[in-house]
Amino acid sequence: MAAPVVELRDLWRTYVLGGHEVHALAGVELTIEEGAYVAIMGPSGSGKSTLLNVLGLLDRPTRGTYLLGGRDVSALDDDDVSAERGRRLGFVFQNYNLIPQLDVVENVEVPMVYAGVGDHEARERATALAERMGLGARLGHRPTELSGGQQQRVAIARALANDPLVLLADEPTGNLDTRTGQEILGLLDELHAHGKTLVVVTHDPGVAARADRIVRMRDGRVERIDVNRPAGATS
């Protein structure tokens, strides 16, 4: 069995709204092994995005333990959390979230710049990644000059910039038509085949069907985990 990349123990995320406590996450227990492809599903408001934000260190749990690659990241200070985010995690958002004034290569470079990679190396790696995502003809283009699918490819290239432990995606195909969505999912499959650990939040059973496991959320808890395939196995 592969080593766990993510371990969540009794994880809570509680919002206080007008004196009321809302538990977006209420004691989540979850282990994700290296190389796994995990889909997170569940009804709206069940805490999927909150879970992904906590996994991505964008949000902090109110309580509980989060081990990322064996390191307890629950109590790191902001600088260290930022560094972990940039170096060990990669994000793909539903709305791409590219920086409009930067071109394709520059967008892909951003995580490397913050990780202290030298100018020259960053440029080379960014170019190679963008080309691998099929953007070889668009390297100098701004996000507004790209289709949604192309933008999401840039976002994936950017998420891979620092070769993260885990790639996190929240509805990565939510804004795309079916065909383009299939292309993006194909890219994710390919990454998975190369051993990348993926966590994808989705409403789409077709998307979830590509994952090894489906984590079903309800009311801030993991309700059930469906196993499509043994972890690490490729189809």
Added chain:
Amino acid sequence: MIGARARRLVRLALKSLWAHRLRSLLTALGMVFGVGAVVAMLAVGEGASRDAQQQFLRLGSRNIIVRSVKPPESTSASATRSFVVAYGLELSDVEVVRATVPHLARTAARRDIPSDLWNGARKHRGSVFGVETSYREVTNLELARGRFLTDDDARTKKNVCVLGAAAAEALFPASDPLVGSVRVGGDYYGVVGVAARRGTAPASGAGASGEEDSAVFVPLAAALERFSPLIRVQTSGSRSAERVELHQLIAEVSGTEQVTAAARALRTLLEQRHPKGDVNVVVPLELLEEAARTKRRFTMVLAFIAGVSLLVGGIGIMNIMLANVTERTREIGIRRALGARRRDVVLQFLAETIVLATVGGAIGLGLGVGLPFAITKAFDTPTAVTASSLVMALLVSAATGIVFGLYPASRAAALDPVEALRHD
């Protein structure tokens, strides 16, 4: 390493500013005009001050100038026709001044006789200045040709003269003045020298513009003997006469430190001897100090204006940067998600304001250098742009960028990444 990071920050700042170039330009305008106005005003002030300094220095920083002035009472009493008004310095004053005022190195007395100067049929309206031979050294009068009046000339009351530059040109346009002579009334004076052009006469007290250029200098003793101290004055029908023995006494003090003491003694003495107030004491050094005080006041007012305009410029920048931060909230969230620390976000926005303020300041500098140049051309006013004002303007603009950029930048950095990403 630091250099590479700074370069990257500046490049990123330029990119973001360029993405909104019109807005950036408008934002920087406050700095442009603030810095431009300050540098230009400093240049005008510096030019005026240098001009004044030069004028006073030409009067001689160690000199004290005593001039005869018509007392005010007699001007109002001039209803009386054909009345002889006697006033001003007398030879006896000079004796007493020499004998009693401390620290005097030398003195030079002058008597002015307005008269027509002739060379054959050529006439020049000018003056005869009867001067002591020390006049040249005391007033730093330069000679273009020949020699100045000597003690020998004075003792023998010889009919010799030195021509002012304008008089020489008017009377001897084609011939050599040094072999000619000038007629005043019935007497001929052999020309022994020609003075260099003085140009604009020193201001405040030394006399009208160009009067020395239009004069002939003769030994004082000769002037006293040949010209009556009575001068007829005609003013709108009424005829009167003035009796003035000497028009000017220039006293040179042995050192700058003694000028104040000598001036005090001289004033006290003259107040006793001329209670009517018909002499006037001008001390160039005092004028110089007064000019310096004026300049300091001017500089303080300028510093205040500069402060206000930079404040206005800075607030403009801060205002736009706050809007900028709000507008780019999502970008901040993205950058945070991609590993930017708070510090990185602060530096990014700070770099933008600093670049904006400094570029604005630099454009303002150009304006501030160009404007004085244009002012000098257009109004013939001296201006001087000093290097220190340029360096200061740039430093102050950069500092303005830091001060007014800090708040928007820290607001940007304080944003919660999740909130920022949700923003649109």
